[in-house]
Amino acid sequence: MAPGIAAACALLALLLPLGLRSSASEASRPAYQNPRLDVEQRVDDLLSRMTVVEKLDMLTGSTWMESTPNSRLGIPKIRMADGPAGVRPATGPGGMGVTVAGTAFPAGVALAATWDVELVGKVGRAIGMDARALGRDMILGPTVNIHRAPEAGRNFETFGEDPYLTSRLAVAFIQGLQAEGVMAVVKHFAANNQETDRYSVDVRVDERTLNEIYLPAFRAAVQEAGVWSVMSAYNKVNGVWCTENPSLLTDVLKKQWGFRGFVVSDWVATHTTVETANAGLDLEMPGTESRRMLLKRMPSLAPGFNGHPDAYMNRPELLQALADGRVKQAVVNDKVRRLLRAMFSNGLFDGRPPSAAVADGPEQRRIARMAAAEAIVLLKNQGRLLPLGPQVRSIAVIGPNAATARTGGGGSSEMKPASPVSPLEGIRQRAGAGIKVGYALGCPLPASGRTLPPQAPRNESPDDPATRAARLREAVELAAGSDVAIVFAGYSSGLDSEGFDRDLRLPVGQDELIQAVAAANRNTIVVLNSGGPVLMSAWIDRVPSALATWYLGQEAGNAVAAVLFGDENPSGKLPATFLREAKDSAAYRNFPGSGGTVSYKEGLYVGYRHFDRNRLDPLFPFGYGLSYTTFTYRNLKISPSRVVPGQRVEVTLDVRNTGTRRGVEVVQLYIHDVEASVDRPDKELKSFRRVELDPGQTRTVSFYLDDSAMAFYHPGKKGWVAEPGSFETLVGSSSRNIELTGEFELTAATDK
Numbered sequence: 001m002a003p004g005i006a007a008a009c010a011l012l013a014l015l016l017p018l019g020l021r022s023s024a025s026e027a028s029r030p031a032y033q034n035p036r037l038d039v040e041q042r043v044d045d046l047l048s049r050m051t052v053v054e055k056l057d058m059l060t061g062s063t064w065m066e067s068t069p070n071s072r073l074g075i076p077k078i079r080m081a082d083g084p085a086g087v088r089p090a091t092g093p094g095g096m097g098v099t100v101a102g103t104a105f106p107a108g109v110a111l112a113a114t115w116d117v118e119l120v121g122k123v124g125r126a127i128g129m130d131a132r133a134l135g136r137d138m139i140l141g142p143t144v145n146i147h148r149a150p151e152a153g154r155n156f157e158t159f160g161e162d163p164y165l166t167s168r169l170a171v172a173f174i175q176g177l178q179a180e181g182v183m184a185v186v187k188h189f190a191a192n193n194q195e196t197d198r199y200s201v202d203v204r205v206d207e208r209t210l211n212e213i214y215l216p217a218f219r220a221a222v223q224e225a226g227v228w229s230v231m232s233a234y235n236k237v238n239g240v241w242c243t244e245n246p247s248l249l250t251d252v253l254k255k256q257w258g259f260r261g262f263v264v265s266d267w268v269a270t271h272t273t274v275e276t277a278n279a280g281l282d283l284e285m286p287g288t289e290s291r292r293m294l295l296k297r298m299p300s301l302a303p304g305f306n307g308h309p310d311a312y313m314n315r316p317e318l319l320q321a322l323a324d325g326r327v328k329q330a331v332v333n334d335k336v337r338r339l340l341r342a343m344f345s346n347g348l349f350d351g352r353p354p355s356a357a358v359a360d361g362p363e364q365r366r367i368a369r370m371a372a373a374e375a376i377v378l379l380k381n382q383g384r385l386l387p388l389g390p391q392v393r394s395i396a397v398i399g400p401n402a403a404t405a406r407t408g409g410g411g412s413s414e415m416k417p418a419s420p421v422s423p424l425e426g427i428r429q430r431a432g433a434g435i436k437v438g439y440a441l442g443c444p445l446p447a448s449g450r451t452l453p454p455q456a457p458r459n460e461s462p463d464d465p466a467t468r469a470a471r472l473r474e475a476v477e478l479a480a481g482s483d484v485a486i487v488f489a490g491y492s493s494g495l496d497s498e499g500f501d502r503d504l505r506l507p508v509g510q511d512e513l514i515q516a517v518a519a520a521n522r523n524t525i526v527v528l529n530s531g532g533p534v535l536m537s538a539w540i541d542r543v544p545s546a547l548a549t550w551y552l553g554q555e556a557g558n559a560v561a562a563v564l565f566g567d568e569n570p571s572g573k574l575p576a577t578f579l580r581e582a583k584d585s586a587a588y589r590n591f592p593g594s595g596g597t598v599s600y601k602e603g604l605y606v607g608y609r610h611f612d613r614n615r616l617d618p619l620f621p622f623g624y625g626l627s628y629t630t631f632t633y634r635n636l637k638i639s640p641s642r643v644v645p646g647q648r649v650e651v652t653l654d655v656r657n658t659g660t661r662r663g664v665e666v667v668q669l670y671i672h673d674v675e676a677s678v679d680r681p682d683k684e685l686k687s688f689r690r691v692e693l694d695p696g697q698t699r700t701v702s703f704y705l706d707d708s709a710m711a712f713y714h715p716g717k718k719g720w721v722a723e724p725g726s727f728e729t730l731v732g733s734s735s736r737n738i739e740l741t742g743e744f745e746l747t748a749a750t751d752k
């Protein structure tokens with residue numbers, strides 16, 4: 001017998017008994033423990049083995065960040081961690097879980113400013129690598145709530161004011177995270193758009209606005225990304241708590257959208273047992289033990305607990321509800337089925353191989369650094385002061401955000417990176433010995449609002465007048481003696497945070513500081529940390545350059561220095577409108593509401609939709625961002641010019657880099673329904689493309705539009721409708737800088 005065949009036979013002989021043995025052992029063990037069976041079979045088998053009490057015990061958490069395991073049947077706990085900007089230690093009353101944090105990535109609004117779907121997917125994957133390395137099965141993110149009011153305290157955490165941009169980035173983030181075998185939780189469902197009265201506010205919003213503005217990212221997360229969990233929000237929608245809202249949790253999420261995962265409550269967000277169980281909440285967090293710990297530690301929270309120290313979906317109350325028929329067993333079974341489906345599908349029963357990644361490893365840091373640089377938006381650059389050229393031999397680095405890296409906003413998403421890089425460190429490192437870098441604080445930040453629950457900080461200086469004057473003088477003198485002065489202004493995680501809404505004015509003293517430095521040095525650059533727009537009218541006309549840098553995670557200082565020195569060409573675009581005055585906001589007259597209710601009377605007209613409709617002039621528009629190079633747009637073509645429903649329209653154009661250095665342009669395509677039977681916004685973002693070009697290079701950019709780009713939500717039909725008629729396509733580098741326009745016609749299905 002040929003040696004090769006002999007070896008194969010020997011191998012076969014060796015494996016065969018193993019195979020027999022594995023089938024023998026498989027026959028002996030319960031079906032649900034067999035990874036070769038399909039998930040639904042394993043769920044059915046395990047569900048059939050569970051007692052009623054064992055099922056009920058799965059419906060609430062066991063500790064602050066874990067679900068309840070079952071040792072008899074070998075059901076593991078789901079080990080969770082926040083959040084959207086990285087895997088953070090769970091420091092809640094249960095106090096457990098990760099001791100080392102993962103990489104601190106840029107905040108949501110910074111990721112949104114990249115408009116880079118592929119990159120956001122890589123960030124999701126990198127957070128998944130950290131989660132696996134830190135033994136976590138589920139990450140409580142992304143946060144996809146829309147920027148309705150620019151003051152909202154968690155705007156820093158989300159993807160901006162537009163539902164299409166938010167949807168594309170949410171899908172990418174979730175797909176990246178879940179590709180690592182880590183469950184994502186898209187949050188907070190739904191219409192959680194302010195922090196004032198966050199635990200109780202009743203949001204009054206019409207059905208069309210809900211579906212066209214506030215729900216699209218959740219729907220995309222479910223139907224395109226296959227998100228495993230949705231977190232129901234604290235607030236009410238149209239009079240009903242989100243945690244017990246059958247319209248949202250069952251009719252829309254599970255029936256209309258076909259959601260097969262599970263709904264988890266926000267922490268301590270439940271209010272009843274039967275209504276919550278019947279409405280479609282599947283897992284109540286954090287559970288009885290943590291609620292009791294929380295109450296013990298902070299008795300002041302008692303009113304919010306309505307005298308109910310235990311989890312609402314607790315065993316005794318649910319047993320009683322089952323016994324008297326207020327809750328059906330099938331309702332409980334469906335919850336357990338959803339939890340088990342997610343757990344089997346993500347390998348929680350099958351002892352996943354240990355992760356190859358180390359927490360906060362080099363790959364994660366590389367992605368964090370890339371994202372931080374791409375997120376930076378160049379707002380102004382008069383006289384091309386930036387990038388800093390070889391003629392700059394001395395730099396004054398000034399401000400409360402210069403020597404401290406503002407890596408994230410405050411609250412449950414806040415990371416505590418081990419070695420964050422501040423702008424001052426980043427600049428000193430990049431400048432090297434040849435450039436003199438001086439530092440002056442200029443003015444300190446007010447005391448932060450960080451108490452539990454967080455309170456809005458008072459915008460007061462911690463300094464006495466004499467100290468304030470001395471600090472200002474020191475900064476001015478440094479600026480006067482330097483070639484360039486850079487003021488790092490904005491907020492901190494104690495001033496821009498979950499738990500309270502933000503003041504659009506810069507913290508006390510910063511306007512004056514910028515004015516004084518600009519008066520002392522005509523080459524003054526302002527670099528901002530914020531979760532959204534700030535009021536700049538006091539100084540924006542007095543400085544040649546300004547950048548929005550959001551919260552850039554642990555690589556902040558390196559990314560800012562790279563852009564300032566021109567190692568990176570800024571390509572960020574605003575994901576939210578920067579307004580001139582607070583009263584220009586769409587929500588101005590209806591924020592934060594009164595008497596516990598907030599009415600979204602602006603309807604669809606949020607963000608740039610509002611500015612367009614009301615012919616308002618933003619300071620910097622949605623989608624805006626400068627580059628160190630320039631681009632032209634030519635040759636818009638649309639084909640075919642007439643389409644029937646279901647047929648795609650192709651829009652192409654040529655983009656050329658007409659500057660002197662390589663750069664990225666984000667080409668944006670908006671749609672205007674010219675003949676709508678209902679009121680529709682003047683333009684709506686329906687696609688975008690990032691294109692990187694060398695100097696002189698031209699590339700043809702293509703967009704493909706289907707009915708979804710033309711449709712609006714029709715409450716009467718409970719669905720989306722694309723009406724026949726002409727549609728205008730508007731292509732440009734921001735919502736206000738439209739370079740080319742064209743038209744196509746959607747004909748009625750019968751027209752051939």
Ligand code: GLC
Nearest residue numbers: 082083140187188266267412
């Ligand atoms: C917080 C937040 C939520 C977070 C959760 C756990 O209150 O609203 O986003 O994931 O509790 O920390």
